[in-house]
Each structure stands twice: as structure tokens, then as C-alpha cells.
Amino acid sequence: MTTDALFGGRSFAAFLFDMDGTLLTSIEAAERVWSDWARRQGLDVEAFLPTLHGKRAIDTVRQLGLPGIDVEAEAEAILQAEIDDVDGVREIGGAAGFLSALPPDRWAVVTSAPRLLALRRLEAAGLTPPAVFVTADDVTIGKPEPDCYLLAASRLGVAASDCLVFEDAPAGIEAGERAGASVLVIQATHTAPAATVHPGVGSYDGLRVATDTEGRLILEREAG
Incomplete structure (x- = not known):
């Protein structure tokens, strides 16, 4: 060789x-979790998903600047959902x-x-x-x-x-x-x-x- x-x-x-x-x-698991979250926030899921890879969840949520949300609480909820879903x-x-x-x-x-x-x-x-x-x-x-x-x-x-x-x-x-x-x-x-x-x-x-x-x-x- x-x-x-x-x-x-x-x-x-x-x-x-x-x-x-x-x-x-x-990708499969992360995009399932984040798609569910994005839909609840009224985001355009297809436009949003490519922006989340390679960054901390809290940074992704914070950078969206969504009104009326607790950034740390949202990031914690997303973390738990990702821990629960490792299918794929x-x-x-x-x-x-x-x-x-x-x-x-x-x-x-x-x-x-x-x-x-x-x-x-x-x-x-x-x-x-x-x-x-x-x-x-x-x-x-x-x-x-x-x-x-x-x-x-x-x-x-x-x-x-x-x-x-x-x-x-x-x-x-x-x-x-x-x-x-x-x-x-x-x-x-x-x-x-x-x-x-x-x-x-x-x-x-x-x-x-x-x-x-x-x-x-x-x-x-x-x-x-």
C-alpha cells in the first residue's frame, strides 16, 4: 500500500x-428537534436549519433576537430534547x-x-x-x-x-x-x-x- x-x-x-x-x-436528530422548536416560534424552518450547525444552542437562540423568550430556558429545553433523541x-x-x-x-x-x-x-x-x-x-x-x-x-x-x-x-x-x-x-x-x-x-x-x-x-x- x-x-x-x-x-x-x-x-x-x-x-x-x-x-x-x-x-x-x-443531522437527522438535531434537525428533528430544532424543526419542532422553530415551528413553535413561527420561524421559516427551511431557512433556519442551515444556520444552526456548528454553534452552541444558546448562541443560536440568542442571535435570533426573538421577543419575549427566555433564551437560557429555551436552550435548556432544546438540550433535553436532543439528549432524548439520538435516533440516527x-x-x-x-x-x-x-x-x-x-x-x-x-x-x-x-x-x-x-x-x-x-x-x-x-x-x-x-x-x-x-x-x-x-x-x-x-x-x-x-x-x-x-x-x-x-x-x-x-x-x-x-x-x-x-x-x-x-x-x-x-x-x-x-x-x-x-x-x-x-x-x-x-x-x-x-x-x-x-x-x-x-x-x-x-x-x-x-x-x-x-x-x-x-x-x-x-x-x-x-x-x-
Whole structure:
């Protein structure tokens, strides 16, 4: 088997993974819950749904500026509905195998989901959370601000600029960029190619990780 090195063969101190749309797909469940909520608020569901991915629920609700609602209470109700509904949540192709090949101290999950929901979805997808696990509960300001990725890198003891971020949504891609990291776009849940300057892959099938003499990570893809 021959492989091609991505990112020009550059080595990274660590890999930082978004969760929803990147390691697992929760679109079916999330859109069921949010569609029900949006209809109750009188929103145009089709126009609204594309705006919610990759951000914290509380930020999505707050940014709508709906009159007469308790933003925190609405976000909590949505969270509970999402915890209750994980039907259709599953890993993105090859994710479990790829993660299992990584040194445990060289990767983190960085998600806009609260911790309880993130753990529920990882369990539903058959994925094990890593030692470094940054959720919406750990930051005051969510994606596209870079705080979550900066925090994950700090907890791993590395610089964010020395990391590779795996992302799928515009808010997360921007967060990775603003953290100074390199970005790989996971396109498994995209219906059309993402409008981005970053390289992308459809799944983890065919991806491999090599380590150099210092234990740094090099991302490779099977050739042919």
C-alpha cells in the first residue's frame, strides 16, 4: 500500500476534532428537534436549519433576537430534547478506527454541544471520548470564536498553531482559522462541496496517521 502525505508532509503536535458532522452525524436528530422548536416560534424552518450547525444552542437562540423568550430556558429545553433523541446518530465512515490509531495524548474533541449531549451522542455513535474533551460548558463564547480550540490545545500542552483541526461547519472552520491552526474539512454530511480554501475528505476511510521520531503526527491518505 502506498500513501500520499497531506499538508505537504507537515507534522503536527496534535489533532483537534469537532464532533457533530466531523466524527459523527447527528443531522437527522438535531434537525428533528430544532424543526419542532422553530415551528413553535413561527420561524421559516427551511431557512433556519442551515444556520444552526456548528454553534452552541444558546448562541443560536440568542442571535435570533426573538421577543419575549427566555433564551437560557429555551436552550435548556432544546438540550433535553436532543439528549432524548439520538435516533440516527452514527459515526462517520472510518472515524473510530482512525481515532484508535492516535496516541491518546495527541488529540482532543472540541464541540459546540454541552457535555451531557456530547457524551450521549458519542455513546450512540460507538465512539469513546478522549482525555481532553472541550464542550460548550467550558467556554463563555462559542464558535466561530477560537476560544474552544485555544483551550483544547492548551490542555494538550501545545500551541494551537501547531495543531490540525478537523471540521465540517463554517463556524467551526472559522474558529480553527482564528486559532491559527491548519484545517481539514470533513465533507461526509455536505450535499455539495464546501466553499473553502482548505483541503477536504469525504470520510476517514483511506486516511492514515504516521508519527515522526518526536511523536508528531503526519496525516497520510492511501494513494490510488
